[in-house]
Amino acid sequence: MIFDNTVPIYIQIMKLIKKDIILGKLELGAKVLSTREYAQELKVNPNTMVRVFNELEREGITFTKRGVGTFITESKEKVESMKKEMAEDIIRNFIDGMLELGFEFSDMIDLIKHRLEKEVVQ
Amino acid sequence: MIFDNTVPIYIQIMKLIKKDIILGKLELGAKVLSTREYAQELKVNPNTMVRVFNELEREGITFTKRGVGTFITESKEKVESMKKEMAEDIIRNFIDGMLELGFEFSDMIDLIKHRLEKEVVQ
């Protein structure tokens, strides 16, 4: 795992875990690695993982049983709304960013299509 | 100007100035506000503006004449490549982000089109 040093590591790990949930790599209700295990796995300080899980719990994504472990929420709805929220953010960033650079709506569609064609070829 | 506290202010101001150049609000070769004026305008510390201009100069976007002021590059090519770079970044973030959430290429086009229709109506 390589981190972008312009964004706090705990934020990046939060996104990583959210994506793992969305993609089904982490199942609903499943126990995740302990803070210490995750810290070792991601080569990060245990305290950073504590922060990650505190924030995720605050958002209702995970819950913890003291002395037992940390678990993914059981709520399918929560995961769905999380996915939708993350997608909305990405779409918004794209459109707003392109508008701010002076691109028109038609440019956006063209650029995306053009880029996707390239990707498919690869 | 409202700043997003998850990103360093000097980075946000750099983007702001780059956008102003791209949109022609700041002309090639033009003298920009002094660090002190910009600081007052954006309600930011003068040292933060010093950092902004140091970084922009390092990127070849601006140049300074000591005791005189700070100026936008004369190079049209520089501005063009900067715009292209910023657009590429935005497009890349969009595609990578959506792929990581499990969306297909066709989903992306649909979502963008759908969102753009909404925007136009507004």
Add this chain to the structure above:
DNA sequence: ACTAGTGTACTATATACATATAACACTAGT
């Protein structure tokens, strides 16, 4: 009861960022 594996909490240190404040150096216009 004991123990291993959890989460929790705390202190200390280092770095980046942003601010506040002040002083210095250069340039252009008077």
Add this chain to the structure above:
DNA sequence: ACTAGTGTTATATGTATATAGTACACTAGT
């Protein structure tokens, strides 16, 4: 020469982030 307006440099302070290290509290299995 002087002065106002530049950029430049420096010290100090506060906050957020990340790390290192330690200790405590709870739970489940033995």
